Amino acid sequence: MQIAIVGLARSGKTTVFNSLTKGDAETGGFGGLTVNTGVVKVPDERLTRLTALFKPKKEVPADVTYVDLPAPATAAEGEPHADIPADQLARLRNADALLHVVRVFENDAVPHPLLSIDPARDIEQLELEFTLADLGVVEKRLEKLKNSGRHGTAAEKEANEREGVVLRKVLPALTDGQPIRDVGLDEDESLRIRGFRFLTEKPVLVLLNLGEPDLERAEALMAETAATIGHAQTEVAQMSAQIEMEIGQLDDDEAEVFREDLGLEGSSMERVIRASYHLLGLISFFTAGEDETRAWTVVRGATAVDAAGTIHSDLARGFIRAEVIGWEELLELGSMTEARKQGKLRSEGKTYEVQDGDVIEVLFNV
Numbered sequence: 001m002q003i004a005i006v007g008l009a010r011s012g013k014t015t016v017f018n019s020l021t022k023g024d025a026e027t028g029g030f031g032g033l034t035v036n037t038g039v040v041k042v043p044d045e046r047l048t049r050l051t052a053l054f055k056p057k058k059e060v061p062a063d064v065t066y067v068d069l070p071a072p073a074t075a076a077e078g079e080p081h082a083d084i085p086a087d088q089l090a091r092l093r094n095a096d097a098l099l100h101v102v103r104v105f106e107n108d109a110v111p112h113p114l115l116s117i118d119p120a121r122d123i124e125q126l127e128l129e130f131t132l133a134d135l136g137v138v139e140k141r142l143e144k145l146k147n148s149g150r151h152g153t154a155a156e157k158e159a160n161e162r163e164g165v166v167l168r169k170v171l172p173a174l175t176d177g178q179p180i181r182d183v184g185l186d187e188d189e190s191l192r193i194r195g196f197r198f199l200t201e202k203p204v205l206v207l208l209n210l211g212e213p214d215l216e217r218a219e220a221l222m223a224e225t226a227a228t229i230g231h232a233q234t235e236v237a238q239m240s241a242q243i244e245m246e247i248g249q250l251d252d253d254e255a256e257v258f259r260e261d262l263g264l265e266g267s268s269m270e271r272v273i274r275a276s277y278h279l280l281g282l283i284s285f286f287t288a289g290e291d292e293t294r295a296w297t298v299v300r301g302a303t304a305v306d307a308a309g310t311i312h313s314d315l316a317r318g319f320i321r322a323e324v325i326g327w328e329e330l331l332e333l334g335s336m337t338e339a340r341k342q343g344k345l346r347s348e349g350k351t352y353e354v355q356d357g358d359v360i361e362v363l364f365n366v
Helices: 013-021 045-054 086-093 119-148 154-175 187-192 212-229 241-247 252-262 268-280 304-311 313-317 327-333 336-341
Strands: 002-006 036-041 058-060 063-068 097-103 204-209 234-239 282-288 292-299 319-326 346-348 358-364
Touching: 002 013, 002 086, 013 036, 013 063, 013 097, 013 204, 013 241, 013 268, 045 058, 045 282, 045 292, 045 327, 097 119, 097 268, 119 154, 119 212, 154 187, 204 212, 204 268, 212 234, 234 268, 241 252, 268 282, 292 304, 304 313, 304 319, 304 358, 313 319, 313 358, 319 327, 319 336, 327 336, 327 358
Parallel strands: 002 063, 002 097, 058 292, 097 204, 204 234, 282 358
Antiparallel strands: 036 063, 282 292, 319 346, 319 358
């Protein structure tokens, strides 16, 4: 899973990146030109406990890649918006979701580019930047289809026509400044335009970047922000990136004491990852044995054969059945052998819907 960290200049994007990845990318609040990339291992107590049971040679958690991109040029209110550079657009389009850092903290030493703190305004401004980028792509593609879309084989012409229908469906929304995810495309329509990887079709996790004085009203700020957004596939989370970056430099015991003093419950990194999984509709299943215990990520609703393919394409091609047990039940029984002996290891076919926390062993033909 790859998540692009976006936001206006001086929103604290790179500080968020550092706090999530425990990195040390240069910060300064002035929207530098550097692209920062970091891979985070997803903390999962279930995997840790399975590792303790199986005592394998290695433990392999799931991971999330965060890409911190330079902020777009901020236009003053009422002025034309600057285009997002092509290389940044390409990186954004490759992301599975967007983590939109929105400034709530006050800092006179690093003034907001628009000279005031207004989360709702900032959210809509960046959303508009992405909407304009998508609108340009749609208009250009429709013009091309108009001039050349009728050429080619019958199958190609039909595909072009179906694509054009979907593009004409999203065009009015983009023209009105609305993201594509608000249009409510069905599965087939989304498939028709998937290759464009539109920015406003991607799920968005709005992350309020709080100052220490804001922590006591964090829940209220989240609720207020959520009420003003009104876009589909958009959720709100919060953290104080500066505080979390400082905590990240401490050892575990010191970090826990610091969080308790500030009234923070758990790691912000874990909260952001959980929120990202929920936003994208992702779940985890596990494989376990003497060689390794491993967490795998699939979309909720994935089948047993989908899970097999996630592990390796050969397992999906030669799939016979999956032997499945919930992680908690496996821990209670103590081993796969005991689970099999007591008839608790279920035999499931290709269409079985994988559940969050399943431990799966795939049987397949070579």
